[in-house]
Amino acid sequence: MTASQIGSSTRRFGGYERVTGSQEFVADLRLDGMLFVKLVSIDCARARIVSVDTSAARGLAGVVAVVTSDDLPQPVPRFGPVYKDRPILAVGETKYHGEPVAAVVAESKDVAEVAASLVAIQFEELPAVFTVASALDPLSPLVQEPGLRSAGTLANTNVLSEQVFGWGDLAATEADLVIENDYCFPMVTHFAIEPHGCMVVSSSGGFEVWSPVQHPYLLQAILADLFDLPLTRVRVVAPDPGGAFGGKQNPKFEPLLCFLARMTKRPVRLILTLEESFQATRRTSAEIHIRSGFSRDGLLCFQDIESNFLLGAYADIAGRVVSKSNYLGCGPYCTPVARIRARALLSHTTPSCAFRGFGTPQVAWALESQMDAAARHLGIDGLQIRLMNLAAKGDDVVPGDVPADGEWAQSVRKAASAVGWGEPLAPNHGRGIAVGIKSGATTGLSYSTIRLLFDGSVTIYAGTSDMGQGARTIFAQIVSDELGVPIDQIDVVMGDTSVVPFDLQTSASRSTVFMGNAILDACRDIQLQVRELAAELHGTALENVRIEAGGVFISDMKVSIPEVVQASLGRLRGELIGNGTMRRTDIANHPLGGSPAFFEFNCTAFEVSVDVETGEVSVIKHVSVGDTGKSLNPLQVEMQDEGAAIMGLGHTMMEHIILDESGRIANHGALDYRIPTSKDLPLSLSTYSIENADGPGPYGSKGVSEGAILCTAPAFASAVTEATGVVIRDLPLTPERVWRAMRDGASDSSKVE
């Protein structure tokens, strides 16, 4: 028997390898005889490709191939997780800055780089769409040819999708105070420390692919579809990603590498530079117009939201980002009447995709800033206006859908007390508080297989990608408690589609709940087998055998699980195999295809001080409280919260991709795209969990990986407003932007009725 692991801060599986640098990421792996790939792009966003002269590059010693879309099957295959819109290489014209026009394959990385610089591409810059306004303008050029789009009235526009959510009669609703504002959320890059990349071996009719992909089984399915192969002929090996944050969910260059491996009959490898990663994927930016109605005592009357999210040239999964975040556009409040019009717009920019928070930080920036604007106009405290409108457990947040699943006010009160809400403030200091909810996964399917070996040690098979969130550790903790196995006798095998059973994806803070439940189910399977063996062994009925805390109780006698297994299996040894499933299927006619499995709720509060001469903001206190249901590993929850909180400071204080007039990324790379460093951290950062065991995951848990990023920006901005009196509605709040707002006396400019 072992001490309970659940609820304790069990040491991180793989932690030692990560901090000592011995973990092998994809870029650390070498394949015999591999070739190196370098992508060739042009210094322009949208351009007609006039000619590509590869002769100089081909002539360089060590170059094996230089490939353009002309060398690919025609028409050039396209792929994507939802829409098959992304070509393997640019066809005829480039759609965004950095879209590869050609690929060089060479014997070394250096030769590939030099050869890439020798590919001469003649191009003609074309009019392009870089902004929301331009994407909505009917006179703008179309980003995607109508033939690529699903039939319908939108096919001849740059609107990928448009959805309207809502309830109640907006026209008939009155309010004492109506506040109307526009909010901007910038383009942001994921900035995973591990570079994107992949390696491919083409073998007898199929492929082996190494990719730090979040969804190995989706990559497998897309490649099998693209090359018309059975799933068994596409093996995806997915070593643990070194950070992904949504950016490594879906295929980017794996299909190209498959073609190159097939053409050259050699293993091929592509590792992107940080600059190329900027051009591979980004977060979806947004402009949100919002009209909010309140009674004079601060109760919400209505929300009228128009969200325009700017996607890139190919849809990736970004349409889903828009619909899922805007579905909960009214936040964790009781909103009597709502209308949310959400558009996903195509543009000639880096294809955007999922990013931690999945659109919610964008929506919460607008919504929570409105709550503060209303509070200021009504003379109500920012904490009070939230508490009075917050949904209590069981209240509707979207009428007709699942109600609030947590005691959210507990989180708000905890955050308020931790930040010292209401205490006297020094000059130029301010506090702010905000809340956010994100929908957990709506549908999903996770399988797990567990092998209880003869000596009592256990191997867990789980298709989750452990990309820093610590999924391995959580899964081992569950098995340790359920099967009474010491934690150091458990192995967790992940990341190989030829070995590990199917898991839909690693996203949406789902793995603890979805894979965790599948593992719990597999443990139950093994527990039943053990009870059957014990009953047979002791000549008693099954109901007289029970398993508690990993031990077997036969009437009053207690034995261990391995004792039962060994006694039963005997000389031939063997093992027990348990299988578990967590399945959550579609709901017909639901706007999202399914209800949230849980809500990820967070309350964030700040105390800041502002240098009123330079606009620099210092974070004195940063508090984040999550409604976790049950923190299976409190230290890992804290690490997730701290990581998400600091990531939130990035888009709040400094991160934004700047495009020039030709749609090129002007701050392209680490020199001028700034992310928070250790020196930029708050003087104090505290995180807390509210645990009422009211989640759908094992032991009442909920997902926790995104909460602390949801409402960082509005809480921070609210604190800056209290410190300075100025209101800023464009992120990030750079020192210059804060200084300019103070210089211009940018007090609350809300349009008020």
Next chain:
Amino acid sequence: MKPFSYQRPGSLAQTFDLLSEYGSSARILAGGTDLIVGLRQQTVDASVLVDIKGIGEFLPGVALVDGHFVIGATTDISRICEYEKFRATFPALVEAMETVGSVQIRNRATLVGNVCNASPAADTVPPLAIYGAMVNVGGRDGTRLVPVQEFIQGPRQTALRPGEFVLSIQLPVPNAPLGVGFARLTRRRGVDLATVNLSCSIDSVGTVRFAFGAVGPRLVLGVDRSGVLADSGAPAGDRDAALANLIAGTSPRTDIRGTRDYRSAMLLVLGRRILAEAASRLGSGQP
């Protein structure tokens, strides 16, 4: 990275031979923290790297010779910052040096390299100029001393002639009381390039000198002999006017790190702050 060859001469004479043999296709390698990045990003072209770390004549570390601190071309910034006497003599320069890159970068990067890189935003250059630093340029025919503000002639442009390279930087120990301040503005507190940087000195007769970085193609210097800036009791309006008069010599640009008007405004704000710092150091007898 494009291929290049690598040479590691053992003497100054061999180095000059290599420089004359390869001409402009040769680049000097000391710390390499700018050069290697440039080669990787193909913003720098070089067919030969001449690694000067094996030159026998170079003294390691920092030497005090005839009232001057001499910092050799291969001395890394961390090493300089270890010298207590140097820290006590040039506190504002040390502050600036300790903002260059990160600890790991400073363990490789040389002060001479920071000057030779000739970035308009180099943080060490304003205090070097304020402290009267001279660049000791070596060539086959001998050496010559060039004031740092004349050595850097524009972005990536130095006064080096073909066949020359920098042997050392010389910093005179101030022979009269001097107070010096340094400040920079960045977009974040962690490693960052300066949006503006500036340094100033106040001497015992009330002369105030300013050096402004990142607000023009080369360092902008200004002198105020009116005594107003040195007099902390003078009316704030007069002091601001005198400072604004010096700032008028700058020509900040709008780029992705900051706009022209923000840079100008920050020169005034930070100028006031470092004047106070310099006055305090002058008062305490610390340079």
